[in-house]
Amino acid sequence: MIIVNTETVNGYDIAEVKGLVQGNTVRAKHMGRDIAASFKNMVGGELKGYTELLTESRREALSRMLQQAQELGANAVVNVRFTTSAITAGAAEMMAYGTAVVVTPKLQ
Amino acid sequence: MGDLIGLLISVVVILVGLCAGKATEKKHLASLAQREADLADIRLDSFKQPLTLSAEPHTPTLVCGDAVIASDAFKSWASGLRNLFGGEAKNFGLLYQRSRREATLRMLEEARRQGFDAVCNLRYDSVDIGGNAVASAKQSRPMATCLASGTAYKRG
Numbered sequence: 001m002i003i004v005n006t007e008t009v010n011g012y013d014i015a016e017v018k019g020l021v022q023g024n025t026v027r028a029k030h031m032g033r034d035i036a037a038s039f040k041n042m043v044g045g046e047l048k049g050y051t052e053l054l055t056e057s058r059r060e061a062l063s064r065m066l067q068q069a070q071e072l073g074a075n076a077v078v079n080v081r082f083t084t085s086a087i088t089a090g091a092a093e094m095m096a097y098g099t100a101v102v103v104t105p106k107l108q
Numbered sequence: 109m110g111d112l113i114g115l116l117i118s119v120v121v122i123l124v125g126l127c128a129g130k131a132t133e134k135k136h137l138a139s140l141a142q143r144e145a146d147l148a149d150i151r152l153d154s155f156k157q158p159l160t161l162s163a164e165p166h167t168p169t170l171v172c173g174d175a176v177i178a179s180d181a182f183k184s185w186a187s188g189l190r191n192l193f194g195g196e197a198k199n200f201g202l203l204y205q206r207s208r209r210e211a212t213l214r215m216l217e218e219a220r221r222q223g224f225d226a227v228c229n230l231r232y233d234s235v236d237i238g239g240n241a242v243a244s245a246k247q248s249r250p251m252a253t254c255l256a257s258g259t260a261y262k263r264g
Contacts, residue, residue: 002168002169005170006157006158006259010158010261043181044125044128046210047249050251054235058255080257082233084235089239090238092240
């Protein structure tokens with residue numbers, strides 16, 4: 001599966017547009033990470049636990065989006081965007097969306 | 109007496125924050141400068157399409173990088189003071205810059221790992237983690253988050 005955030009895939013032609021696909025995940029932080037974070041908030045520096053949380057939720061959202069694209073019979077997702085929103089104190093949503101398309105390699 | 113001890117603890121926390129925060133920041137900025145120099149040969153821009161594309165057939169791909177940088181006790185306290193008068197909070201501005209540069213570097217490192225030498229259509233998102241945006245003042249953590257994404261390709 002090809003995945004890009006440009007409007008087309010360079011070197012390929014878009015043969016068919018399958019439609020919008022999206023994937024989301026809501027992740028809650030856990031207490032261990034929160035305690036580590038409260039210490040880090042005193043001395044500064046990277047909140048590694050939170051960075052991991054962000055990476056995990058981004059990957060999950062992308063993989064759910066790709067699954068939708070696969071079900072539609074697409075072989076690429078173009079113009080991928082991310083967005084997050086707060087649900088409640090303790091959990092946030094990460095969403096990835098894009099357009100599922102069928103691409104074919106450009107004839108030279 | 110209890111109040112006095114409380115005040116003393118706050119002062120100590122802020123002072124520790126000031127010293128440790130400055131040291132962490134200095135170290136981080138040095139590491140950023142070093143890694144940026146190492147990755148300077150990767151072309152990075154926010155154009156919607158690659159400017160030039162390698163003749164070698166290859167498939168462009170999405171690359172991402174994330175970073176979450178915490179504020180320290182001194183910065184958080186200073187921002188409370190800043191709220192009395194308003195104006196630019198330079199400390200937090202710098203915090204956001206650090207998280208953006210870190211996320212950008214991780215994205216570029218990912219591109220290099222996959223054998224690409226250019227990234228276009230760079231996007232930055234400021235993300236919410238664990239509902240920090242809606243947490244109460246006591247629960248919320250002052251932190252700068254960044255998700256950088258772009259399309260990696262070979263520029264030829």
